[in-house]
Amino acid sequence: MSAKAESTHKMKFWPGNVVIAEAAAAAGCNFFAGYPITPSSEIAAHLAAILPKKGGHFIQMEDEIAAMGAVIGASLAGAKALTATSGPGLSLKLENLGFGYIVEAPCVVVNVMRGGPSTGLPTHPAQADIMQARWGTHGDHPTIALVPAFHSEMFLETIRAFNLAEQLRMPVLLLIDEVLGHLSDGMIPPEPGSYEIINRTLADGPPEEYKPYDDSKGDVPPFLPYFAGAQWHTTGLNHDETGFPTTNPELVTRHMQRMMRKVTGNRELIDKIDYFMTEDAEVGIIAFGSTARAAMVAVKKAREKGIKAGLLRPLTIWPFPNRQVKEFADQVKALVVPEFNLGQIVYEVERSIRRDIPIKRVNKVGGVPINPGEILAGIEEVA
Amino acid sequence: MSFDYMPYMRENRLPHMWCPGCGIGVVVKSVIRSFEELGWEPKDIAFVSGIGCTSRAPGYLNVNTLHTTHGRAISFATGIKMHRPDKHVVVISGDGDATAIGGNHLIHAARRNIDITVIVNNNNIYGMTGGQYSPTTPLGAKAATAPYGNLEPSFDLAKLLIGAGASYVARGHVGNGRQLAKFIKDGFAHKGFSFIEVVSNCHTQFGRRNKMADPMNMVKWISDRAVPAKKFDEMTEVEQEKHFPVGVLHHDQSRPEYTETYEKLISKLRAEVSA
Numbered sequence: 051m052s053a054k055a056e057s058t059h060k061m062k063f064w065p066g067n068v069v070i071a072e073a074a075a076a077a078g079c080n081f082f083a084g085y086p087i088t089p090s091s092e093i094a095a096h097l098a099a100i101l102p103k104k105g106g107h108f109i110q111m112e113d114e115i116a117a118m119g120a121v122i123g124a125s126l127a128g129a130k131a132l133t134a135t136s137g138p139g140l141s142l143k144l145e146n147l148g149f150g151y152i153v154e155a156p157c158v159v160v161n162v163m164r165g166g167p168s169t170g171l172p173t174h175p176a177q178a179d180i181m182q183a184r185w186g187t188h189g190d191h192p193t194i195a196l197v198p199a200f201h202s203e204m205f206l207e208t209i210r211a212f213n214l215a216e217q218l219r220m221p222v223l224l225l226i227d228e229v230l231g232h233l234s235d236g237m238i239p240p241e242p243g244s245y246e247i248i249n250r251t252l253a254d255g256p257p258e259e260y261k262p263y264d265d266s267k268g269d270v271p272p273f274l275p276y277f278a279g280a281q282w283h284t285t286g287l288n289h290d291e292t293g294f295p296t297t298n299p300e301l302v303t304r305h306m307q308r309m310m311r312k313v314t315g316n317r318e319l320i321d322k323i324d325y326f327m328t329e330d331a332e333v334g335i336i337a338f339g340s341t342a343r344a345a346m347v348a349v350k351k352a353r354e355k356g357i358k359a360g361l362l363r364p365l366t367i368w369p370f371p372n373r374q375v376k377e378f379a380d381q382v383k384a385l386v387v388p389e390f391n392l393g394q395i396v397y398e399v400e401r402s403i404r405r406d407i408p409i410k411r412v413n414k415v416g417g418v419p420i421n422p423g424e425i426l427a428g429i430e431e432v433a
Numbered sequence: 434m435s436f437d438y439m440p441y442m443r444e445n446r447l448p449h450m451w452c453p454g455c456g457i458g459v460v461v462k463s464v465i466r467s468f469e470e471l472g473w474e475p476k477d478i479a480f481v482s483g484i485g486c487t488s489r490a491p492g493y494l495n496v497n498t499l500h501t502t503h504g505r506a507i508s509f510a511t512g513i514k515m516h517r518p519d520k521h522v523v524v525i526s527g528d529g530d531a532t533a534i535g536g537n538h539l540i541h542a543a544r545r546n547i548d549i550t551v552i553v554n555n556n557n558i559y560g561m562t563g564g565q566y567s568p569t570t571p572l573g574a575k576a577a578t579a580p581y582g583n584l585e586p587s588f589d590l591a592k593l594l595i596g597a598g599a600s601y602v603a604r605g606h607v608g609n610g611r612q613l614a615k616f617i618k619d620g621f622a623h624k625g626f627s628f629i630e631v632v633s634n635c636h637t638q639f640g641r642r643n644k645m646a647d648p649m650n651m652v653k654w655i656s657d658r659a660v661p662a663k664k665f666d667e668m669t670e671v672e673q674e675k676h677f678p679v680g681v682l683h684h685d686q687s688r689p690e691y692t693e694t695y696e697k698l699i700s701k702l703r704a705e706v707s708a
Contacts, residue, residue, distance in 0.1 A: 081516055103702045107515045107695065112541035116508035119501065119538075123512025126499065127479070127520075131512070149502050276497035276513065277520050279476045283443075283492055285500035294446065294492065 060238045066230040067134075069201050070160055071096035072239060073208035074132050078247055079158075080106035081129035083120035085113055085139060088172045089228040090162035093134035114139040118146035118159070125155040126284060128275030130212060130249075134160035137179045138169065140186065147221055148187035149286045151309065154263070154271065156215040156250055158208070160224045162231040165417050174417025175228035177339055177390035183223050184368050190306060192313035194320055195223040195368040197338040201235040206245060207365060213248040214320060218312045219270050225367065227390065229340040229419055253280075262293040265304070269311045313369055322365040323374055327353065331360025333433050334382035336375060336399055338364050341390050341420050348425035357433045359386075367395065372402040379403035384432035388412035388425045408432045441465045441475060443495045450489055454648025456607035456633030460554050460617075461490050463610060464525070467618035468496075478521045481510040483535060486561045486635075487527035487554040504535030507542045510549050518548070518692035523621070528555040529567040532588055536568070543597035543626045547691040550620045550627045553590060556635035564638030575642040594628040595683045601627035602683040607634055608656030609679075616681065625690045632659065632677065 064072065071093045074082075082101060084094040098108045107124075111117040114135055121131040135143060140161045150157060163179045165171025183195045194214055198207035208224060215222040253260050253272035257279035264271045271291075274280045287295035288302045296302060313320065327349050328334070337345040342363045352359035362378045364371050375398075379385060384407055387396040392413050400409065412428040414420045442465070451457050468478065478496040482488035484503035491498035501509045506524045514522040524531075531539050531553045542549060558576060559565040566576035566583045569590065573582040594602050601623040605613035613631060620627035634640065634651040645651040658676045660668070665678035 081512065083512060083515075102695070102699045103706055105699055105703065109511065109515055111508060111511070112537050115505060116511070116538050116541075119505040119508030120512030120515070122501075123481070123499070123509035124516040125512075126509075127513045127516045129512075129516040131516075145502055146505060276479055276499075277476060277517060281475055281495050281497055283498045283500070285492070286502055287500070 061236050062239055063234045063236050064201070065092060065232050065234045066201060066204050066226055067092035067162065067232070068096050069204045069237065070134070070208050070224070070226070071100070073205040074158070074212070075100055075104060076242060077130065077209040077212035078249070079130045079132045079212065080104070081121065081124040081131040082108045082133065083111050083117040083124070083131070084133050084135065085111055085117045087114070087136045087139045089164055089231050090134045090136050090160065092231070093160060097132070114142035115146060118143040118150070121157050122146060122150050122153070122155045125157045126153070126276055130216070131157045132160070133157070134162065136162050136164050137166045137182070140179060140182065144187040148189060148191060150221040151187070151191040152286055152288070153284050154219040154309070155221065156219050157221050158211045158215050158224060159221055160226070163225060163227040165415060171417045173228065175340065175390065175419060176415065176417070177227055177341060178394070178415070179225065180367060180391070180394045183225060190310065192220060192310050193223070193368040194218070194220070194313060194366070195225055196365060197225050197367045198365060199230070199339050199342045199363065201237040203365070204230065205237065205239060209245050209247070213246065216250040217248050217270070217319070218316060219250060219273060220312060223368070225339070227340050261291045263289065263291045263305065265291060265308050269308050269315055317369065320366055320369060321371055321374070323371055324363040324365060326361040326363060328360030328362060328378065330358050331381065332358040332383050333386060333429050334378050334384070335359060335361045335386045335388065335425065335429070336378070336395070337361060337388050338367055338395070341388050344420050344422045345388060345425050347422035348429060351422060351426050352429045352433070357429060359429050370398045370402070372398070375399055375402040376404070379405060379407060382407070384408040384410065386410045386412060386425065386428045386432060388420050388428065390414055390420055436466060438462065438465050441468055441494055441496065443493055446493050449493055451486060452637045454634070454636060455486070456556060456631070456635070456652070457487055457490060457554055459607040459610045459613065460525070460552060460631050460633065461493070463614035463617045464523070464552065465494070466614045467621050470618055471621055473521050473621070478523065479510070479513050481506045481513070481522065481524045483526050483530040485527040485530045485559070487525055488530055490525050504530055504533070505538065506530070507535060507538040507549065507551060511542060511547060514547055514549055514692055515695070518696060521621070522549045524549060524551045526551065526553050527560070528553060528557060528569040529559045532568045532590060540593070540597035543594050543599035543628065545691040546598060546600050546625045546688050548624055548626070550629070552617065552629045552631060554631050554633045555590060556633040556639060558635050558639040560635045560638045564642060574639070590630045591682045598626070598688070599628045599683065600625035600685045600688045601681070603681045604630045604632065604677070604679050606632040606655050606659045606679060608652050608659065612679070619681065623684070624686070625688055
């Protein structure tokens with residue numbers, strides 16, 4: 051077989067949702083619990099077919115809340131667990147997601163975003179759950195959310211989501227939208243071995259002496275699954291290093307601050323940005339996910355018209371890359387922030403740059419994605 | 434020789450937070466006795482709960498313990514059992530936790546017939562939050578949120594669970610610990626979804642508002658109304674209203690257990706892949 055024929059043979063035309071399901075399996079995901087919801091359902095359907103073949107488990111739960119609960123339960127028993135949903139489903143999952151943060155259970159939650167609020171536009175895309183991802187569950191908590199834009203990227207970012215969840219012992223969100231979830235695009239799945247798979251660090255030492263929230267070795271306490279002889283206690287109450295509840299202000303503060311430091315102290319691990327034609331850019335665009343695909347076309351068109359435009363595209367939207375956005379803003383004369391909502395991430399941009407330069411918002415709702423022409427018009431307005 | 438509960442307990446977590454005379458103690462003792470009699474090792478048991486007084490029980494036991502969100506214990510337990518079908522998974526819950534906010538998980542776990550035991554300490558009230566009426570508060574009984582008497586009819590939990598598909602359903606009460614321990618042990622040993630309702634006393638929140646502030650009075654009130662299921666069936670409707678049936682109310686060993694069915698699917702698919 052010729053090299054070309056071989057690569058054609060390996061080429062897959064998967065919808066984004068199938069890419070995520072395949073990537074999850076490649077990352078070692080061996081447990082999925084979900085509930086049917088458009089436009090994410092294909093992730094569940096695909097994993098229902100492939101997980102049992104690999105010895106993993108799939109279950110369709112009675113509701114979204116139960117799916118999140120089952121995922122955390124499986125994770126505590128040692129599974130690499132995933133759930134997938136859309137905005138209304140994530141709204142329901144949020145209490146248990148917070149439980150995942152406080153007990154530090156590694157897992158991945160996919161949100162295939164659709165129009166909202168409420169039932170909104172179930173079969174149409176949006177990027178309107180960005181602030182929900184960061185602030186949805188109550189109480190202070192760290193957040194990691196990844197926003198891939200391309201099919202090959204969705205594959206690798208799904209694996210990265212699992213790696214970060216395992217490495218930092220916390221839930222990680224993966225946000226795509228209906229366009230990416232349902233669009234079939236050609237990609238060659240990367241060979242196993244070509245990407246890194248990271249599993250949670252297991253505690254050494256005698257299991258009977260295990261402290262589930264031991265912070266003596268760093269901000270990420272080593273893990274021991276249930277049934278390994280440790281008999282540890284897991285609770286959604288604030289707890290000390292032994293896992294048992296405490297209301298001691300110092301211990302609660304120590305626990306909360308360590309939990310936050312897992313993200314603030316590991317930015318080099320978590321941050322990921324793609325810069326597109328930014329070297330000499332005078333008009334800066336900040337966009338992510340499917341909107342960034344339109345923004346890349348707009349950048350090229352602007353340059354054809356003699357406007358030096360460039361795109362900063364975060365692949366990690368939470369924690370927000372405040373420093374990198376400020377540096378970018380310092381380089382350009384004006385910013386354009388297109389997002390498929392009525393204005394969410396632009397507030398983070400404004401907060402980051404703390405400088406008075408024109409910021410053109412390009413916002414859209416209604417289920418039809420932002421097109422390159424609309425972004426170009428924004429660029430021309432501030433150029 | 435007296436029974437030694439300590440191998441299954443976290444002695445350093447005592448004293449417990451329950452009121453003197455609380456019915457939960459009888460339930461926890463029965464749970465521990467059953468673990469011991471079945472030879473279940475602490476490391477092989479996951480003991481899962483939600484929110485409320487009863488849901489504090491796992492914290493005192495030296496097994497793998499998970500104190501989850503309000504009403505959701507069974508969903509977490511389902512994830513554990515699916516991933517580790519070889520282990521023992523037990524849920525303990527109160528009537529508000531299991532049958533109001535968690536009602537959906539309860540009936541669906543029963544329908545799947547997944548091998549989890551759910552014990553509901555039914556004291557007819559929300560105790561921890563201050564005595565609000567629950568789905569099992571009797572019609573007319575007083576509660577913090579039913580100052581003129583409860584206007585809502587209550588669930589018959591055993592009937593609800595039989596209807597939902599639980600393959601082992603028993604009802605005991607805190608006035609008869611030995612009988613209760615037998616129901617719990619048989620529920621643990623049963624392969625499939627088992628449900629044990631324990632008619633229990635919250636003299637602090639329920640009793641105080643309903644002329645039974647003394648725990649012994651309230652346990653007597655429970656014991657006097659408990660009759661064996663057979664005897665209950667022979668009663669007139671008027672007599673039945675003053676009593677409740679206890680015993681193994683349903684036991685069906687023919688229904689396939691969910692995780693066993695799933696493991697068979699895995700074996701079949703894996704054989705096809707390697708063939």
